[in-house]
Amino acid sequence: MKITVKLFASFRDNRFKVEEREYPEGTVPRTIMEELGITEEEMGIVLINGRHxxxxxxxxxxxxLAMFPLVGGG
Structure with missing residues (x-):
């Protein structure tokens, strides 16, 4: 199945901004996150079609699928 993956902020570093990718049926965001070398601790917001x-x-x-990192601040 074709999924559009959008990465934001630091997740784009040495990766991509938007990419259409092929995945098997039943794929979950966790699988894609791990494939991209993103840890759960780094993950802030995950959206599918604009919904959390x-x-x-x-x-x-x-x-x-849109993935946003945690945002640090004071």
Whole structure:
């Protein structure tokens, strides 16, 4: 199935901004996160089609997955 993956902020460093990728049915955001070398501790927000989801919500054909890192601050 084709999924559009969007990375934001520091997740783009040495990766990509937006990419359409092929994954098997039943793939979850956690799988993609691990494939990209992103740890759960770094992960801030995960969205599928603009809605907040968990790392274990299944993706479907044509979905857009957006991943944002935690934002540090004072």
């Amino acid at each position: 989801v968990s790392l274990d919500d299944p993706l479907q054909e044509g979905h857009t």
